[in-house]
Amino acid sequence: MHPATKPNPNQSDAVLEVNNSAHEKLYLHPGQLFASRQSHAVTTILGSCVAVCLWDPVRKIGGINHYLLPAFTGDGVASPRFGNIAIAELLEQLTALGCRKRDLQAKLFGGACVIAAFRNRTNHLGWENIQSAEKILGREEIPVVGKDTGGDKGRKLIFHTDDGSAWVKRL
Amino acid sequence: MASRKILLVDDSETILQMEQMILQRDGYELVIARDGEEGVAKALATQPDLILMDVVMPKLDGFAAVKRLRENAQTSAVPIVMVTTQSEATAMECGYESGCNDYVIKPIDSLELITKVRNLLGD
Numbered sequence: 001m002h003p004a005t006k007p008n009p010n011q012s013d014a015v016l017e018v019n020n021s022a023h024e025k026l027y028l029h030p031g032q033l034f035a036s037r038q039s040h041a042v043t044t045i046l047g048s049c050v051a052v053c054l055w056d057p058v059r060k061i062g063g064i065n066h067y068l069l070p071a072f073t074g075d076g077v078a079s080p081r082f083g084n085i086a087i088a089e090l091l092e093q094l095t096a097l098g099c100r101k102r103d104l105q106a107k108l109f110g111g112a113c114v115i116a117a118f119r120n121r122t123n124h125l126g127w128e129n130i131q132s133a134e135k136i137l138g139r140e141e142i143p144v145v146g147k148d149t150g151g152d153k154g155r156k157l158i159f160h161t162d163d164g165s166a167w168v169k170r171l
Numbered sequence: 172m173a174s175r176k177i178l179l180v181d182d183s184e185t186i187l188q189m190e191q192m193i194l195q196r197d198g199y200e201l202v203i204a205r206d207g208e209e210g211v212a213k214a215l216a217t218q219p220d221l222i223l224m225d226v227v228m229p230k231l232d233g234f235a236a237v238k239r240l241r242e243n244a245q246t247s248a249v250p251i252v253m254v255t256t257q258s259e260a261t262a263m264e265c266g267y268e269s270g271c272n273d274y275v276i277k278p279i280d281s282l283e284l285i286t287k288v289r290n291l292l293g294d
Contacts, residue, residue, distance in 0.1 A: 027260075029257055029260055045263040045264060045274075047267070048273055068287075069286055081283065114272040114273065114291070115272070124290055125287065153267070154267035156264050171268055
């Protein structure tokens with residue numbers, strides 16, 4: 001999805017071939033986050049985890065996280081494995097790179113529920129991860145301009161930090 | 172009510188001990204296998220409620236074991252979580268295409284593991 005198109009939160013970009021040749025490639029593991037001024041094609045694999053991609057269309061700077069659990073509640077070590085910390089730290093990094101929060105746009109990916117019997121429940125981990133992102137982004141007044149979430153399959157996601165485009169392949 | 176049964180498939184005693192320590196706290200019944208072939212055999216014999224599967228193992232690797240389990244009607248629907256190293260995680264596309272449901276990366280985080288296990292068991 002090109003960021004200049006009309007936002008459609010329900011539309012995702014089908015992966016057929018992705019031309020990443022102009023971008024430095026990076027693989028993002030669960031619990032990590034990345035933001036850069038340089039053009040990067042960041043790949044990550046999502047199951048119940050969620051990736052929040054943030055992009056500043058004015059400065060053409062973007063970043064992405066990949067978190068596993070919805071929120072740190074004091075149990076264990078606070079880290080970007082948790083959605084609230086992962087999103088806060090990504091915002092911090094993008095601000096440090098010169099982005100303005102009011103210019104940022106978000107795209108959300110992941111949060112699958114791979115067990116059919118539980119898919120109608122509203123408390124499965126994937127759903128909770130999605131809710132965490134939507135709540136925090138809503139509070140920060142960052143619009144969600146695209147998403148591919150839920151469902152029953154894992155996803156391979158490639159995000160370009162320079163133009164905010166994202167491609168998803170269902171696995 | 173019978174406790175839930177989890178099959179642990181790993182060739183590392185250290186990982187098996189860590190998984191046992193984390194999961195026994197929640198009262199799960201645990202079955203152990205130390206390579207992919209034994210993992211498939213024990214899955215068919217014991218019908219676990221969930222499987223934790225290592226990737227690199229002797230005799231049969233984790234992705235191949237998952238594929239075999241998915242081809243058998245008795246184990247085609249059992250939730251399978253791959254346990255992988257960070258360098259192997261880039262191969263998780265293959266893991267999902269083989270039929271796994273989720274993955275965790277070593278060193279295993281106990282909160283992450285127990286949350287994913289409970290999520291997949293509907294607990």
